[in-house]
Amino acid sequence: MTTPMQPTGAPAAWPDTYGEDAKPRVGFFTDTSICIGCKACEVACKEWNLIPEDGRVWTGESYDNTSALGANSWRHVAFVEQRKPLRLAEPFPEADARAGEAGSAGAQPAEVGVADLRWLMASDVCKHCTHAGCLDVCPTGALFRTEFGTVVVQEDVCNGCGYCVPTCPFGVLDKRDLARSPDDAPLALPLFGKKEDGRVWKCTLCYDRLKGGLEPACAKACPTDSIQFDELDELRKRAERRLEKLRVERWNGARLYGQDAGDGVGGFGAFFLLLDEPEVYGLPPDPVVPTAHLPKLWRTTALAAAGLLAGIAAAFVGGRE
Amino acid sequence: MSTNGSVTAVGSQMRSYYGRPIVKEPVWQRQVPVYFFTGGIAGACSVLHGLGRVTRNDGLAKTALYVGAAADLASPILLVSDLGRPERFLNMLRVFKVTSPMSVGSWILLASGSASATAALLELAGRLRPVKWAAEAVSFVTGPPLATYTGALVANTAIPVWSEARGELPWLFGASAAASGGAATILFAPSNSAGPARRAALVGAVAELGLAQLMERRLGFVGEVYRQGEAGRYGRLAKSCTAAGAALLAWRGRRSRLAATVGGALLLAGSAALRFSVFEAGVQSARDPRYVVATQRERLREKEHA
Numbered sequence: 001m002t003t004p005m006q007p008t009g010a011p012a013a014w015p016d017t018y019g020e021d022a023k024p025r026v027g028f029f030t031d032t033s034i035c036i037g038c039k040a041c042e043v044a045c046k047e048w049n050l051i052p053e054d055g056r057v058w059t060g061e062s063y064d065n066t067s068a069l070g071a072n073s074w075r076h077v078a079f080v081e082q083r084k085p086l087r088l089a090e091p092f093p094e095a096d097a098r099a100g101e102a103g104s105a106g107a108q109p110a111e112v113g114v115a116d117l118r119w120l121m122a123s124d125v126c127k128h129c130t131h132a133g134c135l136d137v138c139p140t141g142a143l144f145r146t147e148f149g150t151v152v153v154q155e156d157v158c159n160g161c162g163y164c165v166p167t168c169p170f171g172v173l174d175k176r177d178l179a180r181s182p183d184d185a186p187l188a189l190p191l192f193g194k195k196e197d198g199r200v201w202k203c204t205l206c207y208d209r210l211k212g213g214l215e216p217a218c219a220k221a222c223p224t225d226s227i228q229f230d231e232l233d234e235l236r237k238r239a240e241r242r243l244e245k246l247r248v249e250r251w252n253g254a255r256l257y258g259q260d261a262g263d264g265v266g267g268f269g270a271f272f273l274l275l276d277e278p279e280v281y282g283l284p285p286d287p288v289v290p291t292a293h294l295p296k297l298w299r300t301t302a303l304a305a306a307g308l309l310a311g312i313a314a315a316f317v318g319g320r321e
Numbered sequence: 322m323s324t325n326g327s328v329t330a331v332g333s334q335m336r337s338y339y340g341r342p343i344v345k346e347p348v349w350q351r352q353v354p355v356y357f358f359t360g361g362i363a364g365a366c367s368v369l370h371g372l373g374r375v376t377r378n379d380g381l382a383k384t385a386l387y388v389g390a391a392a393d394l395a396s397p398i399l400l401v402s403d404l405g406r407p408e409r410f411l412n413m414l415r416v417f418k419v420t421s422p423m424s425v426g427s428w429i430l431l432a433s434g435s436a437s438a439t440a441a442l443l444e445l446a447g448r449l450r451p452v453k454w455a456a457e458a459v460s461f462v463t464g465p466p467l468a469t470y471t472g473a474l475v476a477n478t479a480i481p482v483w484s485e486a487r488g489e490l491p492w493l494f495g496a497s498a499a500a501s502g503g504a505a506t507i508l509f510a511p512s513n514s515a516g517p518a519r520r521a522a523l524v525g526a527v528a529e530l531g532l533a534q535l536m537e538r539r540l541g542f543v544g545e546v547y548r549q550g551e552a553g554r555y556g557r558l559a560k561s562c563t564a565a566g567a568a569l570l571a572w573r574g575r576r577s578r579l580a581a582t583v584g585g586a587l588l589l590a591g592s593a594a595l596r597f598s599v600f601e602a603g604v605q606s607a608r609d610p611r612y613v614v615a616t617q618r619e620r621l622r623e624k625e626h627a
Contacts, residue, residue: 059339061339064339067339067341068341068342070345078338080338133479136418136420136421137418137420137421137422137423137424137477138418138421139413139416139418139421139423139424139427140409140412140413140415140416141412141415141416141418142412157409157412157415158405158406158409158412159404159405159406159407159409159410159412159413160404160405160406160409161403161404161405161413161423162347162348162349162403162405163421163423163474165345165347165348166344166345166346166347166478166479166480166483166603166607167477167478167479168344168345168479169344169479170343170344171342171343171344171345171479172345173345174345174348175348175405177405197405198404198405198406199405199406200405277336279336279337279338279343279610279614280336280337280338281338282337282338282339282341282343282610283343284343284344284613284614284617285614285617285618285621286617286618286620286621287479287617288617288620290477290478290479290484291420291477293476293477293484293487294420294422294473294477296487297422297473297476297477297487297491298419298473300473300487300488300491300492301466301469301470301472301473301491302466303491303492304469304472304491304492304494304495305465305466305468305469305491305495306465307492307495308364308365308368308465308468308469308495308496308498308499309368309465311496311499311521311524311525311528312365312368312369312372312499312503312517312521312524313368313372314520314524315503315517315518315519315520315521315523315524316372316373316376316378316517
């Protein structure tokens with residue numbers, strides 16, 4: 001059995017299975033406190049990865065017309081407008097700064113003034129989880145763990161079963177369904193009619209660029225270094241230092257999201273510095289890989305199968321005919 | 322201000338990103354809940370047929386074998402037609418992964434389907450009896466897991482109303498399989514040999530009604546989707562059909578062929594509606610981020626107290 005059942009530790013099938021080809025695990029640290037909402041990451045990702053259009057819709061939701069990650073959006077910049085002060089009023093107690101999460105524990109925000117408008121921006125992306133639910137449940141082996149510890153869909157293997165789509169705790173993956181053209185096998189059985197796509201797509205952390213020794217397109221394009229690419233260990237240290245600085249400066253709600261290897265997915269390969277609760281950005285507050293429950297679920301399933309057998313057997317014993 | 326809309330649920334302030342979903346709703350089409358239904362029939366019929374053989378109830382055994390084989394053959398067609406790339410269906414057999422209920426299920430369905438199809442063909446042809454017995458044995462062993470793994474398949478996702486019901490779903494699908502497999506057999510079996518199928522259908526129907534009730538109650542706040550929209554409509558249809566079918570079978574099922582047929586058809590409709598209700602509940606609970614946030618905030622509170 002592979003390792004998703006373990007609460008923490010290294011990702012499954014990495015680095016051991018790669019032997020000498022294994023590389024240090026890499027990822028993103030997205031520091032939303034310096035995101036300016038330019039969407040250069042979205043554009044660079046689309047350009048580099050040849051991602052089709054995802055619909056030109058005006059949502060009226062601040063500057064966000066992308067709305068969510070999906071098959072055709074592998075970076076998504078969220079825009080949140082809030083009546084909240086940017087800084088906390090009280091000086092940050094030294095103890096609290098070290099204690100742990102959510103900076104708001106000790107100090108109270110100042111009263112909300114007329115000028116207190118916060119415009120939060122955050123570039124979301126596939127988390128490349130240590131314990132990746134999508135990878136665990138993929139029945140074709142199309143999803144795999146690369147030598148860099150990232151999670152990638154092989155487009156020549158995926159058969160579009162769609163199991164990974166509801167299994168991702170972050171709603172990252174989706175099926176790409178392009179309209180059929182009239183030339184598509186008009187006389188063939190509908191069952192085997194040719195489809196433009198029908199496969200599942202998501203961020204590859206620019207696997208091709210990594211292979212060539214380049215950083216992913218979004219990080220390369222980010223003009224403020226809100227998106228930082230590096231070895232994961234280095235990023236985690238850098239994030240701690242950054243959080244410390246923001247706390248000293250009394251930034252309201254500063255916290256790291258996904259840097260903890262003890263969380264429900266064993267830590268993210270792509271983690272974040274946020275300025276509010278995760279759900280404000282459309283992120284789950286306590287993501288857990290579904291396969292964490294699978295050993296118990298298999299036992300339930302086996303018991304239920306035995307129950308079905310016993311129930312029907314009782315029907316043979318019970319009667320006279 | 323419509324931005325960052327606040328919603329109140331279970332007595333607490335919850336926030337979301339413009340009310341947009343956090344998890345993706347399933348991209349599966351209607352074929353998938355239909356397959357949960359046919360897979361259940363196939364699984365339960367394998368057991369009915371095996372036990373019919375052992376108890377020398379040949380009328381029942383043959384009917385269950387044919388009905389089960391038909392359901393077993395329909396199942397892969399439904400599943401392949403749901404794939405985004407149907408021509409790549411064989412990729413399911415590239416690997417075997419215990420971490421994926423769909424992978425395990427594909428192999429179970431392959432074994433069960435080919436075994437029951439082989440047994441049915443040899444039964445019709447009246448040849449190769451040792452091979453037929455072997456195929457029947459394989460079909461018997463793979464039947465029960467075929468009926469219950471689909472519960473694990475949906476429970477092993479990030480969809481709140483499925484994941485939180487992981488203790489009940491395999492049981493619920495198993496019970497529904499007994500009801501529908503028994504009912505499908507009643508429709509075609511000779512009256513004098515249908516007794517065990519009728520009792521199996523009754524046991525399954527009663528268990529199905531009870532387990533659905535239990536699941537909805539244990540789900541708490543998230544369980545409200547079972548009272549809303551399509552999930553609610555299918556759920557009510559499932560309960561009334563199953564209850565009416567079971568009552569009719571229990572009352573007149575033994576003496577009246579008509580009552581047995583109508584009762585069996587009602588149970589089939591009830592079981593199919595149940596699968597659609599569970600399926601739609603999953604879609605509905607994925608569409609509303611409150612269900613994801615409420616479940617996870619509750620978990621975090623429990624962790625803090627622990």
